[in-house]
Amino acid sequence: MAEQHPVGFQWVIEAKERGATVMHVDPRYTRTSAMADLHVPLRAGSDIAFLGAVINHILENGREFREYVRTYTNARMIVKQEFRDTEELDGLFSGWQPGDGTYEPGSWGLEGGDPPAEDWELEHPRCVFQILKRHYARYTPELVERVCGVPPASFLQIAETLCRNSGRERTSAICYAVGWTHHTTGVQIIRAAAIIQLLLGNIGRPGGGILALRGHANIQGSTDIPTLYDMLPGYIPMPHPECGDDLDCFVGQSGPNAGVWGSLKSYTVSLLKAWWGDAATKENGFCIGHLPRIDGDHSHYAMTQRMIDGLTKGFIVMGQNPAVGSANGAMQRKALAKLDWLVVRDTNEIETAAFWYDTPQTETGEHRPEDIGTEVFFLPAAAHTEKAGTFTNTQRLLQWRHQAVEPPQDARSELWFTYHLMRRIRDKLADSGEERDRPIRDLTWDYPVHGPHDEPDGEAVLREINGRRADGEFVTKSQELAPDGSTTCGSWIHAGIYADGVNQSARRKPASEQNWVAAEWGWAWPGNRRILYNRASADPEGRPWSERKRYVWWSEEKQAWQSLGDEIDFPPGKAPDHVPGDDDTTGMEALRGDAPFILHPDGLGWLYVPSGLADGPLPTHYEPHESPFANSVYAQDRSPTRETFHTADNPYNPSGGEAGAGTFPFVLTTYRLTEHHTAGGMSRSVPHLAELQPELFCEVSPQLAAERGLEHGGWATIATARAAIEARVLVTERIQPLHVAGRTAHQIGLPYHFGRRGLVTGDSANDLLPIVLDLNTHINEFKAATCDIRPGRRPRGPALLAYVEEYRRRAGVSS
Amino acid sequence: MTFTVRTYGPDQKPRQGFFTDTSICIGCKACEVACKEWNQVPVQIGGFTGKSYDNTEALGANTWRHVAFIEQRKEMTFADGLVEHAALEQLAAQTGLQTYQEGDGLRWLMASDVCKHCTHAACLDVCPTGALFRTEFDTVVVQDDICNGCGYCVPACPFGVLDQRKDDGRVWKCTLCYDRLKDDMQPACAQACPTDSIQFGELDDLRDRAEQRLAQLTDAGAEKAQLYLADEDDGVGGAHAFFLLLDEPEVYGLPPDPVDVTRNLRTTWSSAAVAAVGLGVGLAVAVFGGRR
């Protein structure tokens, strides 16, 4: 966190000053570790084993926050008879379909019924609590030592401290970053932390929770109002073809009836009205048919393969650098070379824009510029100080940023580009009578522009995002949205960001003028809620769990919830003892007064996920796709649902017990440095940053250096089946060899920021990595792979191809 | 011995400076970047040094803030088998943990170094053009329109702060953002530092804060924690930029007992005078001492 969120990390230090204990679990000792009370190194990719053992420690020793768990989680729910756990199927859950490579999740469901089958004593053998216990029974400190390389004493320090610091009087928080996300089991790793925090009663309470530290300054905004192919703003799913133009079918398929999502129709209709205005009517399903349909997987790597297959002809790249930032760089660049046209917008000519003449492939001769038919348009982009708009921080906080200067010459913002591109397309289609052009022509594309470059008014967009009621006033909360077309709202989770005609995200009331909740600095979604699920900060009767941790509470006298200053994440007037009537089956009415997790239809925190995840209801330890070790816990070696791309462009290192695995005997993990920014486009081009970390280097332990003859300050070549790169060598004790499964596990760390363009250059670490994805998110496993390392610089030109080919031959990998 | 003459009269401002609490430095180098950006300090792209994460290496004409990184392995203070016992014992006492520094053996010191703006500044004392002067804030600044690059200040500084810019000929160093101070703003580095490792303010306030912090850290078990250049009667009269260190100064590349050489000026001039007289006598003896 100190490396990547140095400004946010000041609050960790502040907490430490006030007596908090900071524990850091990471394969490497980083700048975060330097500030922590304890650093525990573990093997990259073994996190579920570690977290599962924490869960087991809690359950075996009765350390769970019983009252919280009974009432606020689905611990008491009874699971269907047909369900089989990984303990019974040696690493698989019931419902596995080997031909498909997916699960049929029907057997995971809850028994249900009306009332739903549950055991408040948490003793029924098929209740979630007992299933959880059985699932993690073998996740002992000894297992952690064997799988993760963590000594039991270190593990116990962490587990015990977490337990002792949770409960009524104290809460603990877990912060994680892409070291968890970037795995084939990424979602499940995070789920394991969620289970821990639910068991310890830390969710929805001050000082508790899970903080997802995102990968760059506005990626939260980029998923909220998404640049993801399968999402609409506010995490409404993109429609699929099955429902055609039937709005109610879409709503029925896309969300549960109960809880906050029970109002999905209101959110959807308001969005459609914002986009298509008067053209969206009740009769035409509010233009639901105008939305594109998902007909397959169009996530980044699937799209890369489509480009290689000639199925995707054009590509617009804005603020991204897949030639360096995505896995298997050679495959990325091969895809770019197959396009008909490519548009890159950036502040300088990044590697993706220069792919046609300056890449490792042009160096080896695999690509020749004269053979590449892609027409490349490189357009200058405005920098972040040259445009206005919001950044959404990692804790859902939006802060408006003002434009400081005009962008130079032809550089323009994304807003300008997107707005004027669509405007020109609409102009060209003005006279079209074609039905397929209706969605474009019907858009309310009427943002005012200002300034010397006709920059669209960002606040006008923000106002549209906020939405308006039928009377023309700004929506103040998402509960005001209606399913009848009388309201507009560009993103239901942001409803209220322009309440009262004020840009709430631009508020900057100083800390000295408000309490620590700081509700008047910026604006957090949804509805300026700073702590989500904060109903859980009070007990089932509505009293704070302790005076020390008071946050929201029920006032009998006022018959309403009160808070310290945050918005209450619960219907304000719903009493703690409220039980829904028989007719209250939809929306928020269906939830009890003691069910804080209002985004779930049952209002409960899900220890066990009965539906919605592709790879199982409970996190299970699987080895990373590329690992020097076989799974010693189950016969099922790796995540059964992980997405692999078995093509000639994406050869995998043999793993675990497979023949040839010894060719790549070391664990490879990538990481970041404070001095650089993601793929380096914004930092390697800036002199004052470039000089701070001017060269790619790898971090190795003194023991590995001795074993492989690596010289500190010298060069090393790191190889996988995909590529070989060179890096300077930093021998450091911050990387420790770990004792895993009876032998030594060496880990090699590489920052991934470098590429061939800019003031400082270097080989790209992601060129080494294969494409293998978490099926839930299509996110690549960047953080755990295998490799070999040898002293010296890599070969150049065609000799490099031969070098990699020799590795493939030794590993038995076909190319 | 000080030859500082206070001439500012009513324009004299309270003494201001930096307290750099290295115990909360996260090595982010925002200070280095902010300083360079604000002061338009030229870029110097060297290469990978292998000195942990320090590729800047030292203060100089083009580096006015420098973050040092020191990776240390400390001896374990008890046998492995006792770790668990001791840890759990500690846990029994409070919910705190044994601090990493004592238990596990790895430590990474990070510290942002800067010109000390000494109370008795050797650089200022030896500057023959008056380019170096003491501001109304009591800081030490080089006037770049006066400096003729004689270079005397360079070896005079006991901390190795100043250096000559090669293509330019003059000597440059931290100005404690004199221009920002005049506008009641903090120096750029203090403003940028996310953890408030670099604290800017009036010297008396900073010294009080530093004392408290030293006590706090020492109580928490940091036996080597020390204040550096906080005291008025040290060899440079205390510095306007003083530090809280977690180990001995030389570990950070700082002199353990620096002195403003002007302290010994009397001895030096006496020697020069005596030698001059001696030369005169010797000349006389040579000329008149022989048989003519």
Next chain:
Amino acid sequence: MSPANAAAGTRADAGASYYGQPIIKSPVWTAEIPAYFFFGGLAGASAGLAYLSGEGPLARRAWATALAGIAVSAPLLIADLGVPTRFLHMLRMVKVTSPMSVGTWILTGFGAATTGAAAHALTGRLPRTGAACRPAAALLGLPLSTYTGALLAQTSVPVWHEARRHLPVVFAAGAALSAGAAATALTSPEHAAAARRLTMMGAVAELASVHVMERRLGELGEPYRGGQAATFKRLADGLVAAGAVTVAASGRRSRPAAIAGASAVLAGAACERYSIFRAGFQSAADPKYVVGPQRARIAAGKSRGASRKAADTSS
């Protein structure tokens, strides 16, 4: 390169340093400076020699030497400046804490006086100017020859600062030595007796004072025992000794011998300046020369207390 952890030992007394990097900065001065030391000292002592010698060939040669020496010195100094066009900025003030400031004024005064004195001595004209300038030049020539030692001493370079009692003496001896040798070479032997005496006295003083300085420096004197400083010191010692002996033995009888001996002495004096100059760089480059004595001071309870732990009772 040693590993990233080689920054420091865990105990300060184990000779810790920051990756072995120097603590102070090496001077930015180049060879013009030791050259100036040589020519300045030569000029300063020559003026004194000339003045005391009254009229006659020796005095005239000495005045000429003084003038030549100072004529070379000013350009040498100006050339060494980072911004040569700003050399007049030296005359903005007089600062007694700065030997360079004081020295600049001495140099300026000496230059003017020597010009006047030499003009009279060599042309016979301007008698009143000459009369005023001659004693002034002679007097100013004395501190001109020794302030340079003070200049080096008032830096943080350990081998220079810790020799602050010795450097002016060494430079004074060197000045005498150079003046005597120059006059010996330039004057016919029958008139050069004083010059020869000065050369021999200067040689003894130089060799002795350098030796004493090195001994008194102890460990800090290590640069004089290795590296460039040592090489030039040995050269200097040899040349000065051999040259002085030659002058002493044969200088009266043989002009060629006198010239040869004097030349050797002059070369030796120049080498000595350069040795001291290089020693400074060697001393600045190794942090142990800075840390060692300071740690010793702290251990002996004689430090001023730059560093204070909570446990220290001294404030």
